[in-house]
Amino acid sequence: MSEEKKESPTTTGKAAKLARPNVLTLVPYRCARDDYDSGVLLDANENAFGPTSLPSNSLNPYDNGMELERYPCPYQLQLKQLLCNYRNSKVVGSYGGIRPEHVFCGVGSDEAIDILIRIFCTPGHTANNGGGDAIMITPPTYGMYNVCANVNDVKIQSVPLTPDMDLRIPEMIEAITPETKLIFICSPGNPTAKSIPLSDIRHLASCPSYQGLIIVDEAYVDFSSEPSATSLVTEFDNIVVLQTLSKAFGLAGIRCGFAIGPPDIIQLMNNVKAPYNVNKLTSDAAMNALKNTDQLEKNVRDIIEQRGLVVKELESLEFVLKVYHSDANFLLFRVKQKANELYKIMADRGVVSRFRGREMHCDECIRVTIGTPEENRQFLDMLKKVYAEIAE
Ligand SMILES: Cc1ncc(COP(=O)(O)O)c(C=O)c1O
CATH class of the missing domain: 3.40.640.10 (Type I PLP-dependent aspartate aminotransferase-like (Major domain))
Structure with missing residues (x-):
């Protein structure tokens, strides 16, 4: 789920007459995928290393032991x-x-x-x-x-x-x-x-x-x-x-x-x-x-290692003013200027991060999910290239 707002919804017709007043004032929220849904997607803090499991063999719906014709256990x-x-x-x-x-x-x-x-x-x-x-x-x-x-x-x-x-x-x-x-x-x-x-x-x-x-x-x-x-x-x-x-x-x-x-x-x-x-x-x-938590733990180790490499490289860039300490699978960092423009141009060229500069204490900040080594390389190269283009 993301946090940027779309324009106001239509409040006419039956819906406007019947809905609860607080619901009528709600604006739909844009999720990351509303803006960009292809390219190098480092915008939603997902896990680029892939799933740690798959559903059990479901090729034969009559013989997978799941009894999909029955309701699931309500309490799991x-x-x-x-x-x-x-x-x-x-x-x-x-x-x-x-x-x-x-x-x-x-x-x-x-x-x-x-x-x-x-x-x-x-x-x-x-x-x-x-x-x-x-x-x-x-x-x-x-x-x-x-x-x-x-x-x-x-x-x-x-x-x-x-x-x-x-x-x-x-x-x-x-x-x-x-x-x-x-x-x-x-x-x-x-x-x-x-x-x-x-x-x-x-x-x-x-x-x-x-x-x-x-x-x-x-x-x-x-x-x-x-x-x-x-x-x-x-x-x-x-x-x-x-x-x-x-x-x-x-x-x-x-x-x-x-x-x-x-x-x-x-x-x-x-x-x-x-x-x-x-x-x-x-x-x-x-x-x-x-x-299958061995796979989980391996992926976490790999992401943390990648996180360290991306931090190091971001910190070496003269236009990056601050890289916040991260305990997560993403980084928040501040650039000197034009973070929103930088984010938009990068996303239009296929490397999608998230502009966070409208949030409290996050002026000129971008949030980027740690991806695979290739994705991180693409992100860093694009960041340097686009910043050089838009810097005065
Ligand atoms: C802090 C935080 N809590 C909860 C969620 C939502 O997680 P879920 O996919 O389990 O609904 C997110 C998703 O980005 C998140 O960032």
């Missing part, structure tokens, strides 16, 4: 157990490992973001004149928190990160109101690429003046040297961690994500979700991936 217990085995093998908190009752399985982690807002935030921002509950976000951050809050008519409290992309914890605590139900912490952040230390998450989760939940979005955690907050889930009753198979596992196309949290919260998420949200083809490929 086998899949959840495999996720728990893998996460527990990496880190077991002093309070013990996670179990399937700690896990919600959804259509990407985006589904979990929406469901959490629907469960915990009473709407009313538009319908009730600024009333209702709120979420807190820390810009620059992932755009879906905003999107889901707006769809659900929920207020957004923004406490920007510092220019170094760290949380401003005292300001966040100061901004909490009785209506604040969810605080979204993106770690590693998108577009910042920076991990938030677990000590910050503990600090917020232990804050006596906050009665809501901390949602730690760990879409990129497998690329980070900071440990996962899943180790805190069995210790605290107010932390929910979001993870996905879309990034390190290279499975954005199957749409599979997780929320890992206290069983009472996970139970509510299961009560609210559509009964058969995760389909059999998805869970089949997801389970294969979680049984």
